[in-house]
Amino acid sequence: MPLSYTEENYIKAIFKLSEKDDQPVNTNAIAKSIATTAASVTDMIKKLSEKGFVYYERYKGVTLSPEGKSVATQLIRNHRLWEVFLVNKLQFGWDQVHDLAEELEHIKSTDLINRLDTFLGNPKFDPHGDPIPNREGKFTLRNQTTLGTLLTDQTGILVGVREHTTPFLAYLNGLNINLGTELKIIERIQFDRSVKVQINGKEMSMFTEQVSQNLFVKLK
Amino acid sequence: MPLSYTEENYIKAIFKLSEKDDQPVNTNAIAKSIATTAASVTDMIKKLSEKGFVYYERYKGVTLSPEGKSVATQLIRNHRLWEVFLVNKLQFGWDQVHDLAEELEHIKSTDLINRLDTFLGNPKFDPHGDPIPNREGKFTLRNQTTLGTLLTDQTGILVGVREHTTPFLAYLNGLNINLGTELKIIERIQFDRSVKVQINGKEMSMFTEQVSQNLFVKLK
DNA sequence: ACGTAATTTTAGACTTATCTAAAAATAATT
DNA sequence: AATTATTTTTAGATAAGTCTAAAATTACGT
Ligand SMILES: [Mn+2]
Ligand SMILES: [Mn+2]
Ligand SMILES: [Mn+2]
Ligand SMILES: [Mn+2]
Numbered sequence: 001m002p003l004s005y006t007e008e009n010y011i012k013a014i015f016k017l018s019e020k021d022d023q024p025v026n027t028n029a030i031a032k033s034i035a036t037t038a039a040s041v042t043d044m045i046k047k048l049s050e051k052g053f054v055y056y057e058r059y060k061g062v063t064l065s066p067e068g069k070s071v072a073t074q075l076i077r078n079h080r081l082w083e084v085f086l087v088n089k090l091q092f093g094w095d096q097v098h099d100l101a102e103e104l105e106h107i108k109s110t111d112l113i114n115r116l117d118t119f120l121g122n123p124k125f126d127p128h129g130d131p132i133p134n135r136e137g138k139f140t141l142r143n144q145t146t147l148g149t150l151l152t153d154q155t156g157i158l159v160g161v162r163e164h165t166t167p168f169l170a171y172l173n174g175l176n177i178n179l180g181t182e183l184k185i186i187e188r189i190q191f192d193r194s195v196k197v198q199i200n201g202k203e204m205s206m207f208t209e210q211v212s213q214n215l216f217v218k219l220k
Numbered sequence: 221m222p223l224s225y226t227e228e229n230y231i232k233a234i235f236k237l238s239e240k241d242d243q244p245v246n247t248n249a250i251a252k253s254i255a256t257t258a259a260s261v262t263d264m265i266k267k268l269s270e271k272g273f274v275y276y277e278r279y280k281g282v283t284l285s286p287e288g289k290s291v292a293t294q295l296i297r298n299h300r301l302w303e304v305f306l307v308n309k310l311q312f313g314w315d316q317v318h319d320l321a322e323e324l325e326h327i328k329s330t331d332l333i334n335r336l337d338t339f340l341g342n343p344k345f346d347p348h349g350d351p352i353p354n355r356e357g358k359f360t361l362r363n364q365t366t367l368g369t370l371l372t373d374q375t376g377i378l379v380g381v382r383e384h385t386t387p388f389l390a391y392l393n394g395l396n397i398n399l400g401t402e403l404k405i406i407e408r409i410q411f412d413r414s415v416k417v418q419i420n421g422k423e424m425s426m427f428t429e430q431v432s433q434n435l436f437v438k439l440k
Numbered sequence: 441a442c443g444t445a446a447t448t449t450t451a452g453a454c455t456t457a458t459c460t461a462a463a464a465a466t467a468a469t470t
Numbered sequence: 471a472a473t474t475a476t477t478t479t480t481a482g483a484t485a486a487g488t489c490t491a492a493a494a495t496t497a498c499g500t
Binding site for chain 2: 086089090091092100103104107109112115116119
């Protein structure tokens with residue numbers, strides 16, 4: 001009884017929504033996250049519950065079972081390895097690969113994925129700096145410091161982005177900002193918490209708080 | 221109005237069944253080729269006809285329209301390029317890649333496929349020696365001579381296989397026969413049209429007619 | 441604690457793709 | 471030419487996934 005693409009997408013959505021707090025996930029949250037209606041979500045949750053991938057009590061939200069977590073982790077591994085392939089081997093930009101990986105992740109073959117992993121040199125992070133779980137489903141932890149928390153004169157090296165939307169990534173492209181780029185805080189504006197930043201020791205740029213909160217860095 | 225995987229598989233099946241004679245394809249033939257029932261085929265053909273991918277008259281069989289042919293060609297291009305990737309880059313055997321390519325071929329992105337083509341060095345043939353259509357859908361013609369037609373003492377270089385089944389390819393693996401392998405006819409047995417063959421100037425082997433008819437060669 | 445607002449679930453309908461069994465059309469035999 | 475056999479189509483059901491609209495439940499404000 002293999003899972004359909006649709007079932008897999010629901011399981012992944014539930015996983016991502018419960019990543020932070022580990023609390024039961026609301027019907028409406030799932031509906032918004034995969035652009036469908038609450039009614040459809042309820043239907044699907046019932047099915048996933050019967051199949052043992054989620055724990056569900058009506059009106060009380062839904063939680064992934066260990067089997068569900070395992071499915072989600074495998075999908076995330078697939079997704080991120082394909083993204084590495086698309087960027088490192090096929091020269092796609094990091095703002096162009098999400099939707100393709102969203103399809104490729106559903107090709108079910110652990111052999112394929114493990115060979116791809118080897119071919120890519122067992123990368124630990126995807127093109128957006130997100131950790132790639134290993135064969136056993138273990139994630140390497142990534143630095144969660146954001147540029148917004150750095151003090152004046154400190155330099156951060158970009159190790160990830162929280163936002164994965166094309167507009168945001170394309171905006172960073174326009175500033176020549178990639179993973180590994182050095183970002184030095186020149187000045188902090190108290191009024192709106194925006195920051196003046198020097199990029200790779202050269203150009204200056206202003207970041208709103210919304211931008212600096214979405215950039216994960218490690219201190220240089 | 222994108223095509224579903226199912227619709228695409230029907231179109232590809234019709235293309236393959238009309239490749240040789242270019243005659244209308246029978247309902248039963250399609251049903252057998254994709255392991256479904258004649259009733260399902262009739263339903264699908266009606267839909268494909270309404271969408272303009274096939275010409276159809278009831279009880280008279282079905283033919284692909286130019287749009288249908290274009291879809292089929294694109295799918296075959298995708299399929300064969302993915303097979304090259306799986307064999308050349310991920311080290312799969314030529315007997316292991318068909319089913320994976322059967323899924324990968326449906327990822328719809330000409331950008332992806334063209335980049336893959338470039339990455340692989342614009343191969344003209346897939347791991348089974350089948351021609352890969354170019355961006356415009358043009359096929360390179362492959363030598364159609366079979367080993368069965370060679371005379372005694374002639375040597376053929378394997379350029380393709382007609383059968384793509386795993387058992388047949390695994391059988392060739394066991395004899396160390398791949399594309400490029402030299403096959404010299406040592407003796408022809410009139411009685412059952414089997415042949416004694418020397419492989420790469422070394423081992424001898426007997427091939428039944430069924431085998432030698434499925435090996436495409438070019439004269440050395 | 442009571443009424444209102446928000447959330448969630450149910451009811452009923454629709455689409456795509458599939459199937460079995462029966463009817464209709466075409467092909468083959470005598 | 472009539473009968474039989476084969477192929478193809480239709481009729482009617484089923485399953486997965488989706489939707490809108492209405493009912494049920496929970497949460498919130500006073
Ligand atoms: Mn997906
Ligand atoms: Mn990513
Ligand atoms: Mn396919
Ligand atoms: Mn092939």
